[in-house]
Amino acid sequence: VQLQESGPGLVKPSQTLSLTCTVSGDSITANGAVWGWIRQPPGKEPEWMGAIDTSGSSYYNPSLKNRTSISRDTSKNQFTLQLSSIAPRNSAVYCCGRGKGGWSAWGQATQVTVSS
Secondary structure (H helix, E strand, O other), X not given: OEEEEEOOOEEOOOOOEEXXXXXXXXXXXXXXXXXXXXXXXXXXXXXXXXXXXXOOOXXXXXXXXXXEEEEEEOOOOEEEEEEOOOOHHHOEEEEEEEEOOOEEEEOOOEEEEEOO
């Protein structure tokens, strides 16, 4: 399986960040897997943001639930993260992954900088 993140590398404060993960080698609707996002700000531990399962149900980190949305496009085998009201402190490396018997497959990750 391969995962590839895409989206803007620079976002202005208060905007909504949208990142898409394109999956190849597996189907996001196949049973037994969930598809999610993590991020790691500089000098901090990785933070799990949320995931979407094969039925399309989404799960979020409670601390981000009000600002986070994860959706999918099954025709393109993609899932998308949206994070609203983004702030400079949300600058981080964002990464998508597959959870299947553990989180064992990840994209290359993408740097997102929030700055005016």
